[in-house]
Amino acid sequence: MSLTLIKNAEVYCPEPLGRVNVLLAGGKIAAIGADLELHGTALPLTVIDAEGLLLVPGFVDPLVHINGGGGEGGFHTRTPAMRLQDASIAGVTTVISALGTDATTRTLTDMLAKACALETEGLSSYCYTGSYELPARTITGSVRDDIILIDKFIGVGEVAIADHRSSQPTATELAKLAADAHVGGMLAGKSGITFVHVGDGADQLGLIEQAVAQHDVRLRQFYPTHINRSRALLEHGIRLAQQGMTIDFTTSTNPELLALGEISAAESLREALAAGVADTQLSFSSDGHASLPEFDASGRLVGLQVGRIASLHEAAQEALALGVPLPSVLRAISGNAARTLGLGQKGKISVGADADLVLTSHDFAIRHVWARGRQLVQDGECIVHSHF
Template identity: 35%
Template sequence: MLKLIKQANVYTPQFAGVRDVLVGGGKIIEIGKDLSPGSLDHTVIEANGMHMIPGLVDRHVHLTGGGGEGGFSSSTPEVRLSSLVKNGITSVVGLLGTNDVGRSTKSLLSKVKSLREEGMNAFMLTGGYGYPPNSITGDIREDIMFFSEVLGLKLAIEDHRASYVTTEELRRLASYVRVASMLSKKKGFIHLHMGSGKGHYQQIYDVVESTDLPISLFSPTHINRTSELLDASVEFAGRGGLVDLTSNIQTKTAAGSLSPAQGVTYLLDKGVPMDAITVSSDANGSLPTFDENGQLIGLKVAGVEPSLTALQELVVEEGLPLEEAIKPFTANPAKGLGLQGGRGMLVGGGAADFILLDDALAVRDVFINGEVFVEGYDVVKRGVFE
């Protein structure tokens, strides 16, 4: 059945004004004024005063759980569909974390397929912290080429839990990802977990400067882990890279701390363009705390909610226009991931993934491929066993 969203403040992400949006067959058919499907059967959704934005794209979620730094009992649980949709997430990318020995890319692929059956736009990365990378087929090139769900490779550097790949090994992996992605018509990238090591981006620069590989092939995350890494990220973005802040991390500074939203505005003030910034949650991953000797002294679980909170803070407290504030959560990650079908934006013929926010920027309704998952602030479509 067709759906007609009436009189919403539409952000594509650019503000398009007060518009009607006609949805059918999982896609946005038309955005315009005074739309009517005529005699065709349809449902009208009143959205007067609501802000219609693209669905959020979370590019870093531990769908099968993460953690484990404190032993087997410290492994975190799997993500539920409802926890994603109630926070406005319509596209999600799963990956492995520290424990890519007890967890596998095969189980991750199964979880991604499960979420897809439940209606979520779900994808994944092969690899993890280990080297050689944990893969589905035994070869990351085959994973990327032959599984539509696999968008790229996950790897960790500058972290005491990482495998400390050499520059030559990183160069080889980057080449594999590049070629496999070209052959399968994917954007292709290495999603780099950045630790608090003092080398920051130097290993990446060494690879880029010694090859013809573009810096866009490397996609660092957790760049707000330390103030030093955040500062180093200004140069990385200036060289043409895309940087990803984690909404579950507060950046400690000499003057106190920066929230993720403040981290975004910090980068903007340093001259980093908004189009070079994304924000992801690291949801269901562990948030370990280590002392100066590398001993675990605390462990928490990252939530899904902080990304929506960061978006709200960017508008309410940091004073960014909504059309700018939503880009690191929608259009930017969709472009960085190479998502097809108009995801991360609202456009005629594109996927009908969108959220209706009220004046407080709380999620009222969520639609994925034209199907309603949250209606009137309540989750109406849950996972099979929820």
């Protein structure tokens, strides 16, 4: 076992701890203290002088298509799988993966294998069982069994609602899915969350509200994403976040989508906080390696780009430039997703937590990244890469 001592950093956990030293050992944060020093240890010790830098939790991205996605324009538009360095260079140390529109040529077993590969290479990786459509795709034949029996499956998603690409589920079908995931999570000690893709349909989040009103499921069992897709959807999401549901803003975008009415994740965060939503109820995800399709009024594909994991970090920088306090930004890119997904050792800097850490300059440029105590990025350059 080797030790790493990070000295003189301004630490945010996400609340500010001041200028303290942080010791990493065995993949965990072993100690934190202003006067923390090590002398005479027989173990290999690396000392990092972080004078003038910020030490923050590693970023947790609750939606990445790690084995690729897309395909709305035909087989040639299937998007590429991610590599370790796509995440690490952007400060992302934990990824959660889902199948997208295509659950035929992209499969749960392939996604699970990719998650295991990324874990071996250095990232923490988890998955949602299921898919856009209902009945949900599974490995064991049951959403509940997948969550209980397969370690990396922590919930179900991203089930699509209010979208012409969805299977048009009913409120009862959505409630049954959420109940199945919830019980599976209880029995396995996992979140059992239902992660929901929300399209641009007129019903917006109405199906979730119907499921909650008509059945014994709760808002907190649902975790909807793409809430910054439109002004109306953002306002709807803010109302539900004020009732205790965590909502997620997508950071991958392009000028075309913004021109069609999408609101940037950073601006959405600022507006939600201004509306009185607690900063514990808001998160960012990159939708990395998904397709960013643009459809005309008839539903025909007219453009397609690829989501970028790096957009998570870029959106954080934009939010800081808009005046959002750093602790609120850190919750959005790390702690809130970790809490909502039941990843209790992620998204924070505390003794015993996983040693997932990012050192940044005061303008939030990434300098160093550690995942489970292993350094992946040094002086802004990747020092660990995917096998191929």
